[in-house]
Amino acid sequence: MIDYVIPGNIDTRVLKRAASALREGAVAALPTETTWITACALNSGIGIKKLRALSGERDERHFTLLCSKISQFSNYCEIDNQRFRLINKHMPGPFVFILKTLHGTEKTLGLKRRELGVRIPEHTVPRALIDTLGEPLYTITAKRSMLKDENQIEYEEDDENELHLIPEAELFESAVEMLDIKGIDLVLDSGEELQRCFSTVIDLTGTNARILRKGAGVFPE
Numbered sequence: 351m352i353d354y355v356i357p358g359n360i361d362t363r364v365l366k367r368a369a370s371a372l373r374e375g376a377v378a379a380l381p382t383e384t385t386w387i388t389a390c391a392l393n394s395g396i397g398i399k400k401l402r403a404l405s406g407e408r409d410e411r412h413f414t415l416l417c418s419k420i421s422q423f424s425n426y427c428e429i430d431n432q433r434f435r436l437i438n439k440h441m442p443g444p445f446v447f448i449l450k451t452l453h454g455t456e457k458t459l460g461l462k463r464r465e466l467g468v469r470i471p472e473h474t475v476p477r478a479l480i481d482t483l484g485e486p487l488y489t490i491t492a493k494r495s496m497l498k499d500e501n502q503i504e505y506e507e508d509d510e511n512e513l514h515l516i517p518e519a520e521l522f523e524s525a526v527e528m529l530d531i532k533g534i535d536l537v538l539d540s541g542e543e544l545q546r547c548f549s550t551v552i553d554l555t556g557t558n559a560r561i562l563r564k565g566a567g568v569f570p571e
Contacts (some may be wrong), residue, residue: 444566
């Protein structure tokens with residue numbers, strides 16, 4: 351199913367339909383200021399299982415907790431004043447910050463590591479959906495390998511200390527392309543051709559901030 355939205359004037363009926371579907375375990379394709387993402391409700395075990403199968407990723411470092419405000423991070427991650435100020439300076443925007451998780455978060459999401467990527471997108475559509483849903487979204491970048499059947503996806507083994515990079519040619523530009531992905535239940539089409547670029551990933555689990563992946567967000571080194 352595809353629903354059309356105007357980023358500056360989003361129909362609340364569309365948001366309510368999408369939120370209801372996500373609560374029931376749907377996986378949605380959404381625009382951001384960088385590229386398309388696939389998302390499920392954070393508290394939907396069915397949705398998380400479907401999203402992981404669709405993504406073909408075994409490494410949870412490729413998944414991101416998408417929020418509409420920084421205060422939502424503290425329900426799942428450790429965030430002190432120093433990290434709060436740094437994140438607040440760069441969000442909303444094309445950044446993912448890796449934080450240590452609180453006890454219990456890894457069990458909820460089936461994480462192998464006590465760390466989680468968090469992001470507040472600048473794009474209004476996912477933020478409005480999160481507010482309507484009343485909880486964060488669990489997301490991963492949409493990529494062309496998802497066009498394969500679930501049981502044909504090839505898993506990539508990641509080095510313990512490295513995050514493998516996906517070529518930008520693997521990314522999508524338009525909503526129409528999302529309709530060909532088996533496992534996507536809903537597409538919110540904002541009518542835009544997206545940039546097909548990545549967010550910048552910053553690791554804040556240590557003493558100093560460390561860039562894991564350079565992307566659209568400019569971060570001082």
